[in-house]
Amino acid sequence: MMPHAAQVSSTPVIQGLVPSVEPLARQGLEHAFSQFNQMSSQLTDSYSLLEARVSELKGELAVVSAQRMEELAEKERLANRLQNLLSLLPGGVIVIDEEGRVREANPAPATCSACRWKVSCGAT
Numbered sequence: 001m002m003p004h005a006a007q008v009s010s011t012p013v014i015q016g017l018v019p020s021v022e023p024l025a026r027q028g029l030e031h032a033f034s035q036f037n038q039m040s041s042q043l044t045d046s047y048s049l050l051e052a053r054v055s056e057l058k059g060e061l062a063v064v065s066a067q068r069m070e071e072l073a074e075k076e077r078l079a080n081r082l083q084n085l086l087s088l089l090p091g092g093v094i095v096i097d098e099e100g101r102v103r104e105a106n107p108a109p110a111t112c113s114a115c116r117w118k119v120s121c122g123a124t
Contacts, residue, residue: 086104086106089106089108090108093105
C-alpha cells in the first residue's frame with residue numbers, strides 16, 4: 001500500500017500570501033486602482049462631452065448645408081431667369097470675357113449682318 005500523501009490545500013497557501021503582502025504595497029495598489037477608476041471616469045465624461053460636441057457640430061453643418069443648397073437653388077433660378085430674359089430681348093446682347101472671347105449672346109446678333117463675326121468667335 002502506498003503511503004498517504006498529505007493533502008495539499010490551496011486555501012492555506014493563498015491565505016498565507018495575503019498576510020505577507022506589506023501594508024504599504026497594499027495601500028499603493030489601492031491608490032493605483034483608485035486613480036485608475038478616477039481616470040476612467042474622467043475619460044468617460046470627456047468622451048460624453050466629445051460626443052455631444054460632435055452632435056452639435058453635425059447639427060450646425062446640416063443647417064449650413066441646407067442654407068447653401070437653398071442659395072444654390074436660388075442662384076440657379078436667377079441664372080435661368082436671366083438666360084430667358086437674354087434670349088427674349090429684341091436687341092443684340094453679347095457678353096465678352098476679359099480675354100475678348102464671346103461667352104454669351106442672345107439670338108438677335110446672329111440676325112444682324114454687322115455681327116457676323118460672332119459665328120467666327122465661337123459664341124454659343
